[in-house]
Amino acid sequence: MPRVVLNGVTVDFPFQPYPCQQEYMTKVLECLQKKVNGILESPTGTGKTLCLLCTTLAWREHLRDAVSSLKIAERVQGELFASRTLSSWRSAADANGDSIDCYTDIPKIIYASRTHSQLTQVIGELRNTSYRPKVCVLGSREQLCIHPEVKKQESNHMQISLCRKKVASRSCHFYNNVEEKSLEQELATPILDIEDLVKNGSKHKVCPYYLSRNLKQQADIIFMPYNYLLDAKSRKAHNIDLKGTVVIFDEAHNVEKICEESASFDLTPRDVASGLEVINQVLEEQARVAQHGELQQEFIIDTSSSGLNMELEDIAKLKMILLHLEEAIDAVQLPGDDRGVTKPGSYIFELFAEAQITFQTKGCILESLDQIIQHLTGRTGVFTNTAGLQKLMDIIQIVFSVDPLEGSPGSQVGLGSSHFYKVHIHPETSHRRAAQRSDAWSTTASRKQGKVLSYWCFSPSHSMRELVQQGVRTLILTSGTLAPLSSFALEMQIPFPVCLENPHIIDKNQLWVGVIPRGPDGVQLSSAYDKRFSEECLSSLGKALGNIARVVPHGLLVFFPSYPVMEKSLEFWQAQGMSKKVEALKPLFVEPRNKGSFSEVIDAYYQQVASPGSNGATFLAVCRGKASEGLDFSDMNGRGVIVTGLPYPPRMDPRVILKMQFLDEMKGRSRVGGQCLSGQEWYQQQASRAVNQAIGRVIRHRHDYGAIFLCDHRFAYADARAHLPSWVRPYLKVYDNFGRVIRDVAQFFRVAQKAMPLPVPQAVTSSVSEGEAAVKEATLSSHSLSTRKAMSLDVHVPSLRRRPVGLPTAGDSESSVCVEYEQQTFSAQKRPMGLLAALEYNEQKAGASEEQALSSSTPSLRCEKRLSVEQRGGKKKVRLVNHPEEPVAGTQAGRAKMFMVAVKQALSQANFDTFTQALQHYKSSDDFEALVASLTCLFAEDPKKHTLLKGFYQFVRPHHKQQFEDICFQLTGQRCSYQPGNSLPFGEQAQSTARRRELESKLTLSEGADRQLDPGEHLNQGWPHLSTHLTSKGDTSNCPKVGCVGEKPGQPAVNDYLSDVHKALGSASCNQLTAALRAYKQDDDLDKVLAVVAALTTAKPEHLSLLQRFGMFIRRHHKPRFVQTCADLMGLPTIGKGLELPCPRDESTTVPSELTHEDMKPGPSTSKKPEKTQSKISSFLRQRPDQSARSDDTIMQLPPRLPPEHTTSQWSKQQGL
Template identity: 25%
Template sequence: MKTTPCEAANKYSHPYTPYQIQNELMDAIYDTIDKNYKVGIFESPTGTGKTLSIICSSMTWLRDYKRKNNFDNNQIKDRTAEEEEVREEEDEEEDSDDEPEWVKQAYKSSVLSRSKNRIKDYEVYLDTLEEEYKSNIHSGYKLKDDTRRKRIKLKSKEFQDEDFLPLDYYSDSEQNSTNSANDKIQEEVYQLMKKVDGSSKSKEVEMVNECPVNIYYSSRTHSQLNQFSHQLRLTTFKSSFDELTERTKYLPLASRKHLCINESIRNLSKNDSAINDACIDLQKTKDGCKFLPRADDPLSKKFSDLNFTEIHDIEELEEMGNSLKVCPYYSIRKGLEITEIISLPYQMLFQDSTRNILNLNIKDSIIIIDEAHNILDVLSSLYSVSISIDDLERVIKSLKFYTNRFLKRLNSGNRINLLKLIKLCQLVVKFIQESQKSNKVKLGEEISIEDIFGKSTGDMFNIHKIEAFLSKSKIAYKIESYLEKNHDEFTSSSSNPLLFKIIKFLKTLSNPVNEGKFFWDENNSKTCINYMLLDPSGIFKEIVREARCVLLCGGTMEPVSDYLNYLFPYVPKNEIKTYSCGHIVPPENLKVFRVSNHEGSELSFSFDKRENVNMIINLGLMIIKIASQVPHGMVVFFPSYKYLNRVLEVWKSQQNIFKILSSKKRILQEPQDSSKVEQILNEYTKAIKEEKFGAVLFSVVGGKMSEGINFSDELARAVVMVGLPFPNAYSGEIIAKRKFIESSTLRNGGSQSDANINSRNFYENICMRAVNQSIGRSIRHINDYSVIYLIDSRYESLRIQNKLSGWVRERLDNKLLTCNDILQETKEFFNSKLVSRLN
């Protein structure tokens, strides 16, 4: 199917011959950017080439924009809008004629020539640099200038107690007030020296990006960002000048966890926060980090330029950094100013503090958020935290142990603030205990900061100063790493160590955002204080305001109403474009059935009915019948691990259901332990290939296999959705969120009826997004085929049906079918596929 660039000479420089729906999606994205929509929401099912369509449409628009606005003879911007306005006023005052046409043309020609030469010279320079690097890579990369670095053999380090001591901490009032002034003078001197040295010292070709627009592509996981890099590598786009060849200037950003090459830091912890703190702390030491680039380091500049020689993924940047012995995390940023398209994880884009640290300028940029179905949850989790008494007591115990161990070796600033932190945690524990005794703990009920410290001396502590101490001293990773290496009983198996969790909680106490609230919740039967971002629109508003446009893209974006109501309520409806792409598979390759009953017995798995043993038995009998008709692999999704285990328990004890199903297909179950997922998937794949009747995989909505797993072809000839996976309506988080929605509706002039409808829709939408995500596993490419079974009488509701993804909804069989009808149509469907394969 792949074609050469000449054969694929299409509008968007797509590396393949695009399908019609891919052209339609690319048209929709291009128009959204070009026609100044502020927001675009795009749904494109998995298997429709979504990532390539995003790349081709956005990069084509950017190159078109450059030609029209920056480099085109007729429209070149030789003045800013303000300069033009001033010039027009001066012309009117002087009543003078415009400059002669030949003068303007000569000026434009000069600008064009300069821009062309810059691009041409830089491309030639990259050719030379790429050749030089590849020819030396096997023997160790060496520079042609005088800043060569010797290859350093890393040695495993034996940790001593001194390695776990923080630097001496002084509060702002304790520091010499002249320090900041001296630092400022030193910085000014450095900048002057930099200018003097730069003119004679730097001989590298400098590239200048005159275009004010960049593309930012953001996704949730490291693997998704790497996949984007690989897709981008397939493309070649028309140059800013027709007669030139121009590489795509792409820069992949990632955290220190993925780009740090200092083994002493990487081996310290798997936690992002700990690695960040360890890196910054190391830089403050006498020797510093041997890989950290110096000011105006040619090696760092070379690294940045090498990145542009071709499209690199994050792993390749790490390899390049190891080869050159220079830090990829810091060096990669040297190329920010000339980059066309930047990829980065959600956290780097969504937090303004991180954008400022990285110097990311999103003004007038195109922001593309992929896998955006979970953006509301991601935004909420970034600014939310939950702590229990158990968490606090474990932290208190570990802090006391560390403080006693190093008491005589800590300076007064560290010692006093650690004692204050212990006291603060004790006060929160006391507040929870007293609230429990007085029966004031009500799930979802709001808690004010005054409630926590109102009857204690806690308000005498300056929480801002304690939080500043933790941020500046970077002591958290020292404590965590010491306890991890010496005292396992204090450490947590979580990827987010408790001490960092407490720091996050203190930050919310010291600086809670207006859109967030503290409230009571429960986790594993333990009372918790939750802080949750209830209104993400305020946090996201700055991104929308700064960007030229924001595109949300995903395989399952329905229901769209939540994004409109809770993420973009301030954006006029005429500035938002929504587009749902059809599926590439022909209609005859996908069937969708609603299963409301079995042999006249209703199947309704609502919370108050799903424990009914007879209904669980009827579910098993129906799945046995489906398994008898479906060849190869079949994936069955349940609302939760708890309910899946309950169903299997009934099937094993009643009417031999489990045994009969086992005779139809080999049964495998999704593990709760993520480390065992790959093993189960391998067993499932092997069973489908080797077992006569294939296999059935019992999975959980929102679990390890409902997102990101590729169940293509024989791995999922059928997907069965059991019930509607509503979240726990009685959890503090859901109660608090629904209360917030209802109060916001009333505050904005709505009625109580409106408030109830909005609250119900929010609750249903969480469920339906999860349904859409899970059943999206069924079809993965144009030649794939599958059957989807929605088992629950509530799928008969038009309100629920309207919240299914468009490509599912349009294939939903609207006839009222009996179980026998459904099974007969299933048999005919797979028989037709067998006949077509034989032909």
């Protein structure tokens, strides 16, 4: 890998870095070496994650090397380094004031991101580097726990309570194995993500949750979500020590929001009522037992075993505390207009003091609540919801998060931290929805309208300062959209000496940015509150969208400020007929409110964009929605982005109002006004940051290009433009005429398409996440019923629903016919015996203890595993089993077994598990898009695996075969021999093939041939002796011949075979085959060599002869198995026992040097030792004087090979086999 020296540190980078990447790494090193904080912005596609990982790990290695040098210098006491004093060595390790005297002083790196899926992408990037640090990933019990009983719990807090209970009693065998197995190399050495931890934990019977906590102690870099750092409760629960660490927040544009939310809460009447219900239940149980003296002893034993150690009086006091808290909240007077009242943050302590919840009593209350939760968790009987009690515990911990110093009153500490908070009490507005739900633990108090107590934190600096005070050495915030950096730093209220706004790596001809103040009709475009719903503005925006859709190729993204604005716009456009005009150019897809149906809609959009001959599609989404953040709209999926307005937060929302008031108050208190952000500046920043996230969808990599349309006149103002990213501002142009916009955009795309033609689909690069890659590759599928549903605007826009979803109107005859036809097609499908059936067969055969690890292994793989264990000399087990029933021999079943062997050999265990899960999902759901996405990630990246991708074609269901061939051609450049008949249902294929085979048999087989070639009488010696003097009725020169009867014996035959392989399959495949032969020479592993040969020779029918001729290399003891495998793969009937394929008879003949081996020589013909049961016809053939002199018309005509979809040969039925 290329090495770059920056600030005296050598950084190994996977490729030669771009200038902006070098600048980014230099700034990271500056933060690390000077022990200062930094805010670094680098656009998406510039490789900021890779730069972060390589730079920080290179810096750690540099410190480690310096410490090593210091130790050596101290050891030799200057004898070998007389010219260099110890102080000079120390200066190398003491970088800018560091005191690094030993290896334990080298700082740990804590890498935090928003979600675990993003962390999985980061770990994937780490695997692509040359660095191999000790890695740890922290997760929750919900993600990591593998104990069956704990996983069954309804909620996260119930899982936590039951887990703690089992750990305390040492009743979890997974936890008991942690200390013993945490040092095993397979668990401690490799770079593992969350999924790897769970898989290895299940494999080694060790708890992944506590294993990760153990690995944390020795880890060089620790990955975790944001809230584990920003939430003081989570930090304490995971025992995270931040002293001297380097903390990195990736995708940090969300840090502000999470800082505030982690320190805020909303306490509803339902929460209090739920807690009271649980305490009442425990109180009644204890009182009932106390009244019966004869049950007292049993009660004591039960409470001690369950962890409950409370007196009846203590439980009653706890109930009184909750009742007083409820009364204190209800006693607050509210105005009659349902606006609520706002109190200063310190009011929360007064309110809680009325319920006797203070700094002095909080410890006892928390302990009592925890004991009750532990007592109720995991017990048999009626489920008890303890969510209300758990929320009360969290609330008390938030309010009293800062412990007072010894001797100081707690109220003063509370007053100091409450400056960042506001208390807002308002009427509950969700009581009507709550009344409609049936909750077993609801009380009358929770169903009536009550008051909600909100304690809102309005300064992320509260959590950020607390984080820095833990002793953090360096804090780095980075993202693609942090601008404006000045306001972002002001909100955090901690110093950030190092700042960077990195440019993009694209050229000027790759991006077009324009502000469009007016539409085609000259009406001003505005999303302001007083204009956004006016008919003139909506009409002008619709006309602008229609014109832009004409000139932007492929995918077009349209972002609205909010869902109501988007829905109102669509409703107006449909009423005016504008949406039909846009759909005629680019079909419309709408982002749904429901996250569950989002993947269906986005996949349908990708399908439409990728459809051959399509003009693309239009995707309507919302700023701050799922589509505006995290999704990859690279290349064709997003050539243009339209932002229809500035997405300001709702101005009348109480939380927004209080946030702005709080910032204005803080700015007024500040001695220097510029040191704080005003409410209006924050309000503007929220809109601009959402816009920046949306426009970041258009350029996703170095060779991408696209256009950005800012359709709001307010974007022309200088302050709005100043908040745009630095890489966008140089390209920005304000247009006063809409016609010039269309002209310039059309010219831009003409130049861009010539300079950067459409990329050929290839393997997903490391900079694209696996989840994003799966979504991207799913676009290669064609239309389906879900596509039509996703394109129906009525489904996703409530205001447009005029009829039940999915029922076509009377006038929509075409839609009705399509729906009915597809329903009939799906219901009439019959799944053939094939790869999926083989997979299910193997799952049923696998043992219960190995069901997870070997769910998709074939019988041959299980046999291979047993053989390898025996070869290692391990413990052997003798077990009597019934003879396993093998699947019916046939083309599809045989190919399925061989293909699974090939895939198992080519993929890692983790990828093989992913492959089998994709097959199971495809089998159950017929989801071709998900299947293609998985296969692409597994096989498209490595050219050596393209053969496996092609070979999978024969197992694809008929209605997906044409799509699969197109995808395979785009990814590999090779076809799969698709024919129109392959797309017919299996029943129709069988009928068509049967008629064709019947006609061919009449043309090629002589009368009575089926009688003369009865295998039960004549085929004792196999295929080499099937040559007869039968007279054919037609031209039979092209009929397939089994074996190598016509080949020259010995070395010439071998050379001819390899030459034919090279011509038919290419040099790469030929090299694979020869490599497999070399391996077969050394390890005598038939399954391995057959996996390679079958994958290479069964993709196309014309290559099957190469499989037949390969018999010359098979050793004697493997020939029966090879013959049977060939029969399975070619669809021929099982001939009988003792069957062998022919081979050159000259045993003295040599083979190529790389294949030379005593057993690799072509074996002798079976004719040297004639069997006693030799048939008449085989005797006749053995007496022929000149084997090489026979002509083509004397060779027996073998049955035509059926397509791979059929497992039972029609020819076999005709012949009575």
